[in-house]
Amino acid sequence: xxxxxxxxxxxxxxxxxxxxxxxxxxxxxxxxxxxxxxxxxxxxxxxxxxxxxxxxxxxxxxxxxxxxxxxxxxxxxxxxxxxxxxxxxxxxxxxxxxxxxxxxxxxxxxxxxxxxxxxxxxxxxxxxxxxxxxxxxxxxxxxxxxxxxxxxxxxxxxxxxxxxxxxxxxxxxxxxxxxxxxxxxxxxxxxxxxxxxxxxxxxxxxxxxxxxxxxxxxxxxxxxxxxxxxxxxxxxxxxxxxxxxxxxxxxxxxxxxxxxxxxxxxxxxxxxxxxxxxxxxxxxxxxxxxxxxxxxxxxxxxxxxxxxxxxxxxxxxxxxxxxxxxxxxxxxx
Amino acid sequence: xxxxxxxxxxxxxxxxxxxxxxxxxxxxxxxxxxxxxxxxxxxxxxxxxxxxxxxxxxxxxxxxxxxxxxxxxxxxxxxxxxxxxxxxxxxxxxxxxxxxxxxxxxxxxxxxxxxxxxxxxxxxxxxxxxxxxxxxxxxxxxxxxxxxxxxxxxxxxxxxxxxxxxxxxxxxxxxxxxxxxxxxxxxxxxxxxxxxxxxxxxxxxxxxxxxxxxxxxxxxxxxxxxxxxxxxxxxxxxxxxxxxxxxxxxxxxxxxxxxxxxxxxxxxxxxxxxxxxxxxxxxxxxxxxxxxxxxxxxxxxxxxxxxxxxxxxxxxxxxxxxxxxxxxxxxxx
Numbered sequence: 001x002x003x004x005x006x007x008x009x010x011x012x013x014x015x016x017x018x019x020x021x022x023x024x025x026x027x028x029x030x031x032x033x034x035x036x037x038x039x040x041x042x043x044x045x046x047x048x049x050x051x052x053x054x055x056x057x058x059x060x061x062x063x064x065x066x067x068x069x070x071x072x073x074x075x076x077x078x079x080x081x082x083x084x085x086x087x088x089x090x091x092x093x094x095x096x097x098x099x100x101x102x103x104x105x106x107x108x109x110x111x112x113x114x115x116x117x118x119x120x121x122x123x124x125x126x127x128x129x130x131x132x133x134x135x136x137x138x139x140x141x142x143x144x145x146x147x148x149x150x151x152x153x154x155x156x157x158x159x160x161x162x163x164x165x166x167x168x169x170x171x172x173x174x175x176x177x178x179x180x181x182x183x184x185x186x187x188x189x190x191x192x193x194x195x196x197x198x199x200x201x202x203x204x205x206x207x208x209x210x211x212x213x214x215x216x217x218x219x220x221x222x223x224x225x226x227x228x229x230x231x232x233x234x235x236x237x238x239x240x241x242x243x244x245x246x247x248x249x250x251x252x253x254x255x256x257x258x259x260x261x262x263x264x265x266x267x268x269x270x271x272x273x274x275x276x277x278x279x280x281x282x283x284x285x286x287x288x289x290x291x292x293x294x295x296x297x298x299x300x301x302x303x304x305x306x307x308x309x310x311x312x313x314x315x316x317x318x319x320x321x322x323x324x325x326x327x328x329x330x331x332x333x
Numbered sequence: 334x335x336x337x338x339x340x341x342x343x344x345x346x347x348x349x350x351x352x353x354x355x356x357x358x359x360x361x362x363x364x365x366x367x368x369x370x371x372x373x374x375x376x377x378x379x380x381x382x383x384x385x386x387x388x389x390x391x392x393x394x395x396x397x398x399x400x401x402x403x404x405x406x407x408x409x410x411x412x413x414x415x416x417x418x419x420x421x422x423x424x425x426x427x428x429x430x431x432x433x434x435x436x437x438x439x440x441x442x443x444x445x446x447x448x449x450x451x452x453x454x455x456x457x458x459x460x461x462x463x464x465x466x467x468x469x470x471x472x473x474x475x476x477x478x479x480x481x482x483x484x485x486x487x488x489x490x491x492x493x494x495x496x497x498x499x500x501x502x503x504x505x506x507x508x509x510x511x512x513x514x515x516x517x518x519x520x521x522x523x524x525x526x527x528x529x530x531x532x533x534x535x536x537x538x539x540x541x542x543x544x545x546x547x548x549x550x551x552x553x554x555x556x557x558x559x560x561x562x563x564x565x566x567x568x569x570x571x572x573x574x575x576x577x578x579x580x581x582x583x584x585x586x587x588x589x590x591x592x593x594x595x596x597x598x599x600x601x602x603x604x605x606x607x608x609x610x611x612x613x614x615x616x617x618x619x620x621x622x623x624x625x626x627x628x629x630x631x632x633x634x635x636x637x638x639x640x641x642x643x644x645x646x647x648x649x650x651x652x653x654x655x656x657x658x659x660x661x662x663x664x665x666x
Contacts, residue, residue, distance in 0.1 A: 058597045222593065244593045255588045260555065260577045262604035264391045269602040271595035 003028045003098035004331065005067045006310050011054050016318055018311035020053065021068075028099040031080045036090070036104045040074035042303065043096050044122040045313040045327040047220075047243055053314075058273060067095035068310075071127060073118040079104065091121045096310070098331045116292060123326030124299035125288055128155035131274040132218075133284040135240035136163055138270050139216045143168030146210045148229060151220035152191060153181040153300070155326035156242065160218045161189050162297050163287070173209055175202070175225070184324060188298045202228035213237060213265075219244070227256035230267070239269045300325025305332070336361045336431035337664065338400045339643050344387050349651055353386065354401075354643035361432040364413045369423070369437045373407035375636065376429050377455040378646040378660040380553075380576055386647075391606065400428035401643075404460060406451040412437065424454045429643070431664045449625060456659030457632035458621055461488035464607040466617040468551050468573035469496055471603050476501030478548035481539060481565075483558045485524060486514040486633070488659035489575065493551045494522050495630050496620070506542055508535070508558070517657060521631045535561035546570060546598075552577070560589035566598050574604045633658025638665070 002025040009022050031037045049070060052061050062068045076088045081104020084090065090107035094100040112118045116125070123129065135156075141147060147164050151157040152174030161174045174191035176182055182194035195205055206214065206228055213234025219226055222244025229239060262269060291297035302323050304313040309329040316323035335358040342355050364370045382403060384390050395401045409421045414437020417423065423440035427433040445451045449458070456462065468489075474480060480497050484490040485507030494507045507524035509515055515527035528538055539547065539561055546567025552559055555577025562572060595602060624630035635656050637646040642662040649656035 226592070241596050244596060255590050255592050257588050259559070259588050259592070262602060263574050263577060263606065265604065266606055266609060267602075267604050269595060269600075271598065271600050273596065273599055276599060 001028045002026060005098065006096040006329070007067055008053065008062050008064055010064060016315060018314040021310035023307045023310075026097070029101045031078055031101050034081050034104055035101050036076045036081050036084050036107060037078040038072070038074040038090060038092065038094075038100045038102060038107070039077045040072045040094070040096075040098055040100050040331050042073050042119045042122060042328045042330045042332075044071040044126070045304075045310075045317065045329060046070055046127075047317055050314060050317065067097055069093060069095050071122055072096075072100060073110065073121050074100065076107075081105065084109070089118050091126065096329070119301055119303070119326075119328060119330075120299055122328050123155050123301055124159050124292070124297060125285065127274050128326055129159045129288055130277065130281055130284050131156045131242050132160035132163055133287065134272060134274055134277040134280055135160060135218050135242055136167065137277075137280060138272055139218070139238045139240050141167055141169060141216055144170045145215035146171040146173070146212075147216040147218060148173040148175070148206060148210075148214050148232075149191075149218040149220075150175050150197075150225045150229075151243075152176055152185055152189060152194075153324055154220060157218070157220050158189055158298065158300055158325050159288070161185070161191050162291070164216075164218075165190050165192075166287075166291055166296060171210065173206070173214075181324065184300070188300070197225070203231040206232035210234075216240070218242075223256070227258055230256050230258045230261035230265070233261070233265050233267055236266050237268075239267060241269060241271045242273070301328065302326070303328050303330045305330045334361050335359060338431065339429040339662070340400050341386065341395050341397050343397060349648060351644035351647040356640045356643075359430070362434045364411055364434050367414050367437055368434050369409045369414050369417050369440060370411040371405070371407040371423060371425065371427075371433045371435060371440070372410045373405045373427070373429075373431055373433050373664050375406050375452045375455060375661045375663045375665075377404040377459070378637075378643075378650060378662060379403055379460075380650055383647060383650065400430055402426060402428050404455055405429075405433060406443065406454050407433065409440075414438065417442070422451050424459065429662070452634055452636070452659075452661060452663075453632055455661050456488050456634055457492050457625070457630060458618065460607050461659055462492045462621055463610065463614055463617050464489045464575050465493035465496055465551075466620065467605060467607055467610040467613055468493060468575055469500065470610075470613060471605055472549045472551070472571045472573050474500055474502060474549055477503045479504040479506070479543045479545075480549040480551060481506040481508070481543075481547050481562065482524075482551040482553075483508050483530075484553035484576075485509055485518050485522060485527075486657055487553060490551070490553050491522055491631065491633055491658050492621070494518070494524050495624065497549075497551075498523050498525075499620075499624055499629060504543065506539070506547075514657065517633070521633070530558070536564040539565035543567075549573070551575075556589070560591055563589050563591045563594035563598070563600070566594070566600055568598050570598060570600050572600060572602045574602060575606070634661065635659070636661050636663045638663045 084104040092102045092107040149161045152161045153176040171192045173193045174185040175195040175197045185191045185194040217229040217239045219241045220243045417437040425435045425440040482494045485494045486509040504525045507518040508528040508530045518524045518527040550562040550572045552574045553576045
């Protein structure tokens with residue numbers, strides 16, 4: 001018996017060069033004592049993976065000739081761990097393979113139900129959702145405030161915008177590329193204003209929308225977006241920085257040219273990674289599941305399958321045209 | 334009777350073009366009801382004044398044909414305010430004039446004594462000192478930590494470095510330009526390590542000095558200094574930003590090219606202005622005066638006088654060669 005695996009063949013030579021994956025067949029590994037064999041249904045495709053195709057970041061770069069790794073969901077098909085049973089759905093970190101062996105205790109049981117499919121644990125109920133929650137917690141967003149969420153049609157941004165609204169933000173501004181995504185933001189995500197960042201000057205638009213200044217900016221983009229925010233914050237405003245996709249894979253790093261606004265406007269810029277905030281997971285899941293049950297949390301997902309799934313998914317993260325919400329690849333066809 | 338005043342004649346045409354002041358004689362104004370006439374002994378020359386020669390910042394730009402303004406110390410020569418008496422030393426904000434009229438209640442009485450001259454209220458006991466104190470408070474610097482203070486021979490940096498040491502920082506790294514200032518930092522300011530930033534690579538030096546990473550960076554410089562810090566912080570490190578002199582008067586704004594380190598290293602970058610933190614003044618003055626009395630707080634000052642005082646003082650802020658500590662002009666000759 002064999003299974004598919006998605007292997008990195010070389011380092012990308014340019015920002016949007018993702019023709020560097022190959023789908024190969026490999027033997028299905030045997031679980032050892034304490035391990036489980038998982039049939040992977042979907043694997044998360046994260047912006048943070050893009051730089052790791054080339055360089056070390058906060059995580060080491062991926063190895064050529066081996067499958068890349070991310071968060072996976074799947075079903076246990078064989079268990080040698082007494083706390084896990086065949087048939088259980090689990091979430092784990094592992095290689096992009098149809099069949100994955102994992103330490104049983106390193107897997108997280110999940111409980112899919114109608115309307116709450118397993119893939120949601122890669123998105124709104126998973127690390128992207130917890131990232132959104134953590135950012136709002138770090139910012140101390142309070143009712144009545146004005147917040148801008150960039151990449152608001154993305155995995156993190158879509159949850160951040162909805163959680164902000166649920167917490168009583170007076171005005172949630174969401175930005176995305178193109179009229180389709182902006183319509184989605186207004187109709188499904190419930191933002192108060194959607195900005196198509198490809199039209200017009202972001203900073204001018206933000207200053208017009210929030211003449212008293214933004215209280216909070218949730219930055220998923222960096223670069224020109226961060227620059228626009230720096231010029232549109234109120235005095236004492238806060239910025240949560242959890243991703244700077246504008247710089248991923250780019251040759252030149254993306255830097256705002258107006259960093260001195262941090263002083264002029266007395267801003268707090270707080271970088272964070274969700275991996276440091278597992279302590280928030282329980283409270284996050286309570287809040288998110290309650291909103292899901294009420295129909296107040298839309299959890300968009302875009303899944304790619306087939307031999308070119310990996311490169312198409314990565315390109316979608318950057319280009320965005322065919323992407324809405326959480327991007328993943330699926331081994332189900 | 335007339336008095337000297339220092340007037341802005343035009344906007345600077347380049348970063349180090351300070352040949353834009355003129356000393357003129359003008360009439361001495363009469364104080365109105367509630368006002369005092371002050372004979373100004375010294376006026377603060379602040380980095381934040383440099384951009385204001387050209388543009389609005391958090392404060393409006395200076396007016397051509399009129400004296401520039403800053404913090405002044407002087408002695409009341411005539412009082413029409415019942416709470417102030419002729420002979421009192423006071424601190425106030427006002428125009429660069431030998432004789433200044435001020436609202437009496439807007440002046441702050443000061444009590445110079447041997448070893449604590451009035452000028453010290455422009456420096457270590459004034460806004461620069463409170464800036465240093467505020468930055469350390471916002472950073473929550475604790476004993477045992479490693480801190481880098483840039484422009485450590487300057488008005489703010491010299492106090493920040495000494496307060497940090499007094500609070501038990503395990504390692505205070507101070508940077509300045511040239512061997513003389515570095516010797517001063519070691520011998521008078523008591524830093525553990527002095528870096529001449531004109532020699533070698535700042536980021537490499539910092540990483541070698543603090544292999545576990547900097548806990549705190551007190552940024553007075555911005556630009557390449559902030560960039561070096563971003564690459565040398567520990568995970569979870571904190572940066573206080575109160576000045577970015579590297580960008581003042583420069584054509585191109587100074588931006589770090591590695592702003593994504595804020596995420597990679599989960600940093601907090603906090604901009605602040607001392608004017609927001611008057612609530613800290615009493616506790617600051619207690620701490621600073623106790624250290625002064627113990628001989629543990631050196632308060633370097635550089636005073637310029639004569640017709641070219643203003644342009645020489647501004648140039649000294651940027652070039653630094655003839656400057657140590659607080660820069661001021663004095664009307665005493």
